Amino acid sequence: MTRKANRYAGLNAAQKNDFLKLTPAEWKSYFGNASQRTLRKTYGQLCQRNGSEWGRVKALFVEALIAKQSKVGSSHGQEINQCRN
Secondary structure (H helix, E strand, O other): OHHHHHHOOOHHHHHOHHHHHHOOHHHHHHHHHOOOHHHHHHHHHHHHHHHHHHHHHHHHHHHHHHHHHHHHHHHHHHHHHHHHH
């Protein structure tokens, strides 16, 4: 798979309604590494999908999003503390 194909693999899978294109570990990695724009597009596609399989993919999306937000939040907290010192 090319680099570009890897970058949009999850989005393409969601658009084609083919959750089996990626393993759960690959979905998790994809959500962790995708850009904000790609995540928004993928989220829009995931909202259109039903079924328990897509429910698991959505859960991985939420998990990765929370991890990204906590990472950003902790880095902002460090910057604020540095400014106060």
